[in-house]
Amino acid sequence: MNGIQYLIRFLEGKQTKVVFGYPGSAVLPIYEELQQSKLIHRMVRHEQGAVHAAEGYAKATGRVGVCLATSGPGATNLITGLCDAMLDSVPLLAITGQVETTSIGHDAFQEADVMGMTIPVTKHNFLIKEADSIPTILEEAWRITTTGRPGPVLVDIPKDVMTSELSSLQATPKLPRLRRDSRTFESVKNRILNVCNASFRPILLLGGGVVSAGAGEALLAFAEKHALPVVYTMMGKGAIPGRYPGNFGMVGIHGNPFANLAMYKSDLVIAVGCRFSDRTLPRPQVFSETRAVIHADIDPAELSKNVRSVVTVVSDAYIFAKNLLELTFLPEKKEAWQRRFLNLCAQRVKEEVTQEVLTVAHCMDTINANYPGYRIVTDVGQHQLHAANRMDMVLPRGFITSGGLGTMGFGLPASIGASFAEDESPVILFTGDGSFQMCMQELATLPELQRPIKIFLFDNRSLGLVRQWHDVLYSGEASFCALPPWPDFCKIADAYGLDSYSFDSVEGFESGVKDMMNSSRHCLAVLHTDPGEKAPFFRERSCP
């Protein structure tokens, strides 16, 4: 058995369903062997598409996404997606071809120092120098990407190593080191109890770690037990179901006023699996000076990185939630806070959306009300923030977005990956005219998919969020946010064989969207929305 035969057998053994990739000289041996494999290979049209598709699959399922690229430019095209996966803690295995071992360092054709350039954007990476280490390295790579805080792992394989015969199939992987950390739940249990009992206005803040650990139900039970308000970061969206009345929604500068009110009025934040990014908390210093923070995360490096906490716990979110559930806090001090929030819950209504011109908010509300059960994938920009605020989550892992890196172009390939999820949920993609143009070549990948993707492209003829920030930070005309000529996206959809729809009025949208959603084909709707519409933008002083 040679290196590649082993690689393919390895991926099959790990129940890998699909590999997203693009062929090239240094990965020819892999493609030769793939023909005989039962692995599904989906050929993308740009390696960035492959890595985002693998991310989309991984985010939708919690399983490892796998992508494949050739040496040199193929590998460098993965870098944006690796960085994206690193910031959003996505389990992902990237396999890259490399020039032959004897050519490494000679500036050979399509040679690049992939190891060197992916160190900062991967959890770990490997260059395999001899075929016999393939079994061990693949097993280690798999364990690293899935153990602890997930993250992308890249394995670079020279072409000659791929085709060398293995003298042994024995894998002797070292387990990723689990560092003993003294900050266990047990060690701080009494402090947690004391801090919680002393607090008048506690709140639960959930991040992406809750989603990846599947800790939502357990934390919901904890919140219900103590009638706690719950808020989440963008990556924590969908962690707990929307039905809990104290679920106030997303916090942060693009969050909603009620969630932010709950957070800023609190005197105790129990934060689970979040890293207090600057989009969640623009002024972390002030924040921790005025309230107590209990911070639990699986990655010790996140604790006290941005926010000073009174109690820190190194723990998987699920185990932390289970431990929390066993504690019972004294309720009396918190009654006024709970009453106040039940009142607020009752008052909470989505803001009125004007019906005269077509807006992103109105279109999303219509889709949200009429088409539940879809997995929502977004690109990056105003539409993403509207979606994060307006779409109710029914499915686990139902919201797929590029949170940490904010990668425009993520959406289309990620929706392709998400369509492979084992729960067979249908996929909606929300994208914008700016984001869509960053990876729109992946329209060519759609016809090979089994399940149709419904694409809603909000075309406001500008880079809406950039323009909005420009208005906030500077005055006057935003530069380079609207660059004519803006293409006719329906013609692009036609060119790739999709059904296309164009909506510029509320009536047109409401009647046309039914056709589109009932269709069994891939559809792209271009929604000509109001260029003046703003995405949610929260400032502390605008607390209701």
Added chain:
Amino acid sequence: MKHTIVARVDNKPGVVSRISGLFTRRGYNIESLVTSVTGDPGVYHLTILVIGSEQEVELLINQLGRIMEVIDVHNVNEFAHVVRELMLIKVSCPVDKRSEILSLADILKCRVVGIGTDSAVFEITGDESKLDTIIRSFEPMGIMEIVRSGAIAIARD
């Protein structure tokens, strides 16, 4: 404040690059970084001197802990520890001043490791302040060149 970080890491290719790259990426300046072998051929010992606040260095150590090859990493400022550095110093040493300089070297406990026609090279081991004192003592004689190894450290208990 200057902190001495000691790490034990797997002897794998690229490990120093991963560690030094992390300093750049997270915005720290390395004062010195010394890699050395240990009794175990699979393990390297790293001593890193870095300037920063206690909190900054705590974050840095957390980040270092995320590197797969890092076995353990500590800020030895928190423990009783020993730090040593090796210095070679070349001093201007014309024949008429030779005995004067050699007796100074003797007082300072510097070992003579080379004598040229116009210069002498001394070897000194010690902590940072001792080496600084020696540099100051030789300054009036005319220092031609200094090479320092960077510090290595070990916890005492």
